[in-house]
Amino acid sequence: METPENEIFRDSIATITEEGKRAWVYPKKPSGKFYEYRKYVSYFLLAFLFLSPFIKVGGNQFLMFNVLERRFNIFGFPFWPQDFHLFVISMIIGVVFITLFTVAFGRIFCGWICPQTIFMEMVFRRIEYWIEGDRNKQRKLARQKWDAEKIRKKGLKFFIFAVISFLIANVFLAYLIGSDTLIRYISEGPFNHLSTLISLLIFTAVFYFVFAWFREQVCIIACPYGRLQGVLLDTKSIVVAYDHKRGEGENGRKKFRKNEDRAELGHGDCIDCLQCVHVCPTGIDIRNGTQLECVNCTACIDECDHIMESINLPKGLIRYASEENIEKKTPFRLTARLKGYTGVLTILVGVLVGMLFLRNDVEANVFRLPGQLYEHKEGNMISNVYTYKLVNKTTEDIEDVSFKVMSHEGELKLVSTSEDFLVPSQGIAEGTLFIEINNSDLSGDRNKIKIGVYKGDELIETTTANFLGPRSYR
Numbered sequence: 001m002e003t004p005e006n007e008i009f010r011d012s013i014a015t016i017t018e019e020g021k022r023a024w025v026y027p028k029k030p031s032g033k034f035y036e037y038r039k040y041v042s043y044f045l046l047a048f049l050f051l052s053p054f055i056k057v058g059g060n061q062f063l064m065f066n067v068l069e070r071r072f073n074i075f076g077f078p079f080w081p082q083d084f085h086l087f088v089i090s091m092i093i094g095v096v097f098i099t100l101f102t103v104a105f106g107r108i109f110c111g112w113i114c115p116q117t118i119f120m121e122m123v124f125r126r127i128e129y130w131i132e133g134d135r136n137k138q139r140k141l142a143r144q145k146w147d148a149e150k151i152r153k154k155g156l157k158f159f160i161f162a163v164i165s166f167l168i169a170n171v172f173l174a175y176l177i178g179s180d181t182l183i184r185y186i187s188e189g190p191f192n193h194l195s196t197l198i199s200l201l202i203f204t205a206v207f208y209f210v211f212a213w214f215r216e217q218v219c220i221i222a223c224p225y226g227r228l229q230g231v232l233l234d235t236k237s238i239v240v241a242y243d244h245k246r247g248e249g250e251n252g253r254k255k256f257r258k259n260e261d262r263a264e265l266g267h268g269d270c271i272d273c274l275q276c277v278h279v280c281p282t283g284i285d286i287r288n289g290t291q292l293e294c295v296n297c298t299a300c301i302d303e304c305d306h307i308m309e310s311i312n313l314p315k316g317l318i319r320y321a322s323e324e325n326i327e328k329k330t331p332f333r334l335t336a337r338l339k340g341y342t343g344v345l346t347i348l349v350g351v352l353v354g355m356l357f358l359r360n361d362v363e364a365n366v367f368r369l370p371g372q373l374y375e376h377k378e379g380n381m382i383s384n385v386y387t388y389k390l391v392n393k394t395t396e397d398i399e400d401v402s403f404k405v406m407s408h409e410g411e412l413k414l415v416s417t418s419e420d421f422l423v424p425s426q427g428i429a430e431g432t433l434f435i436e437i438n439n440s441d442l443s444g445d446r447n448k449i450k451i452g453v454y455k456g457d458e459l460i461e462t463t464t465a466n467f468l469g470p471r472s473y474r
Contacts, residue, residue, distance in 0.1 A: 013220055013293060014283035024142065025216055027125070028135040028279040032302025041112055042122040049115065053174035053182075059395025059425075065175050071426075077356065078393050078426065082363045086355055093348045100341040102232045105320075106239030110225065111296035116210070116218050119168070121281060121297065124161060124211045131157045135278060161212045162204070169203035216282045219295050226292040233290065235323040236335055240296045242276075242287045242318050243326050256311055269313050276300035276318060286318060362398065362423070363391040364453045364463040369432070374468040381411075381436045382469045389430045390453065390461075392423040400456045403433060407450035408467075410437035435467065442469040 017023045055062040057076025064073040072079040072087055079087045098109050110117055131153050132138045144150050174182045177196070190197045210218060219226060233239070247253065249268030256271035270287065277285045279300060282293040286300045298320075305315040324330040334342075366388045375383040392398050402420040403412050414421070415432040423429040435449070446466060453461040 014285075015216060015220060015293075023283065025281065025283040026135045026138045026142075027281045027283075027299070028275070028303070029129050030279050030297075030299040030302055032306060034298035034302050038112060038298065039122065042118045045113065045115075045118055046122070050171055053171060053179040061178055061180075063175060064178055066178060067176065080363065080391055080393060082391060083359065083393075086352065086359070089348060089352050089355070093345065093352060096341060096345045096348060099232060100338065100345060102229055103234075103237060103335075103337055103341060105296075106233060106237050106290075107226070107229050107294065107296045110219060110223075111240075111298060114295075116223070117295055117297065120211060120215060123164065125281075127160055127164075128157060131160075158212060162208055165207040165211065166200075166204045168207050169200050172203055172207075173200055216293075220282060220293050226295075230292065234335075234337075235327075236330075236333070238320050238322050238325075238332060239290055240286065240294060240298060240301060240318065241290070241321045241323070241326060242270075243316070243321065244287070244289075245326060247287065247317050269308070269317055271307070271311065273307055275303045275307055279303040290323075360461050361392070361394045362453060362461045363393065364451075364461045365389045366403075366433075366451055366463050366465045368466055368468070374470070377436055380439045382439050382442065382467075383434055383436045384467050386433050386435065386465060387430070388433055389428060390423050391428050392425060395425050397425050398423040398455055398460070401429070402454050404452045404454060405435060405437070405449060406452045406462065407448070408437050408441050410435055410441070410449075412436075412451075435465075437467060437469075439469060442467070445469055445471040 012018075015023050015025055052063040053061060060076045060078050061073045062076055064071065066072065070081045070084075074087070074090055101108060128138070132141050141150060141153065170182065173196070185193045185196055190200075214222075245268075247268040247270035249262070249266055251266035252268065253270040253272040254262065254265070254267040256273070262269070276287070277283070279302075280286065281297060281299065282295060284291050284293045286294065301318050301320070304318040308315045308317055322330070322332065325332070366386050369385045369387055372385050375385075377383050388403070390401065399422050400420050401423055403414070405412050413434045413436070415434070421429060421431075435451075437447075437449070445468060447469060449465055449467045451463050451465060452459050453463070
């Protein structure tokens with residue numbers, strides 16, 4: 001089927017030429033109300049991103065994702081492998097939260113919160129504007145031969161890009177291995193930790209490649225979220241939209257002419273100045289409608305409002321609006337989908353909060369030693385041997401730890417010099433123990449016993465284990 005003429009733009013992307021080569025985007029420097037709001041949001045998120053690995057809450061790093069040791073801290077709460085179900089629920093909540101906002105407000109996450117957009121538009125591009133100038137100056141410099149001016153400007157820009165990429169890589173590493181470990185590695189000398197240094201340089205190269213060369217292609221090609229929004233959006237979703245009814249009128253767009261009555265001629269308010277295209281960081285024409293390349297950055301809104309204001313026409317030709325709002329003037333309403341996602345999100349948050357309150361600071365596991373049967377002892381006692389593992393999730397040592405059998409009259413012996421010991425902070429204590437129970441207290445060959453873990457006289461955790469005994473024929 002042949003593509004309609006007004007839909008041909010959907011067969012290609014703005015950053016690729018007809019020959020299949022990269023069409024470099026030189027967006028105009030944005031300015032306006034929404035851009036100022038985005039700057040405030042970006043400053044806050046950048047501060048949050050750079051400070052989070054170095055903030056401690058109760059001795060725990062505020063955010064840490066130590067994949068190698070399978071230790072995670074989220075808002076100061078430590079998550080161990082034993083808490084993986086909590087971590088999974090947290091990630092699901094994040095996905096549902098983004099999905100909810102996409103259904104309601106389109107790709108607003110990309111334009112306002114995504115680290116790729118924040119670093120690209122609020123850090124690297126602003127440095128580019130400072131060194132090379134605005135859109136026209138950048139295009140002129142790109143066509144210019146490699147003289148002293150171009151070498152100086154490009155060299156300075158790429159050097160600053162490399163330094164910032166190195167800083168980002170260090171912060172990224174602090175999230176992975178912990179800020180204390182990173183600071184210790186730096187103080188001990190990077191060459192004493194070559195594997196970490198190599199990883200750091202690889203991260204630096206990746207960030208430099210993304211922000212110096214790949215740029216908007218991350219949002220267009222690599223990120224699946226742009227394609228996901230096609231599934232999530234509907235005609236009721238609020239997105240950055242062009243009011244085609246007002247902009248096109250009956251006879252389409254027309255260049256602005258002073259003292260001309262556009263309404264009488266049947267032309268819309270769009271004067272075809274292309275400023276909305278020039279300011280777009282992904283190079284699209286928002287007047288073509290919602291496109292996967294649009295990251296809802298609002299740069300076109302600010303630019304169009306400025307043009308409308310300068311020619312004494314109402315602002316809002318490009319604005320946050322739904323398709324139904326433009327077509328039928330329908331106001332935003334909570335749809336069944338939005339209510340459903342909100343309900344699911346509320347339930348998941350409730351489940352997570354409940355699990356966090358029920359979670360113990362100590363995780364105890366006691367297992368029978370594989371391949372070992374029970375053993376008869378004097379006085380009709382039956383003995384089983386076990387291994388134990390105690391995980392201390394807190395930042396303080398737990399001292400004077402001991403075990404007691406709670407469900408049966410019996411004796412518990414640790415294979416150590418004393419019957420109490422210490423579990424180190426954010427560490428693990430492992431060992432072996434014997435449990436002896438009188439045969440008369442057992443009911444068959446398999447018995448479930450309950451074991452208490454005590455800190456002094458305080459019960460801090462309970463666990464269960466299987467106890468084998470002689471088969472009863474009574």
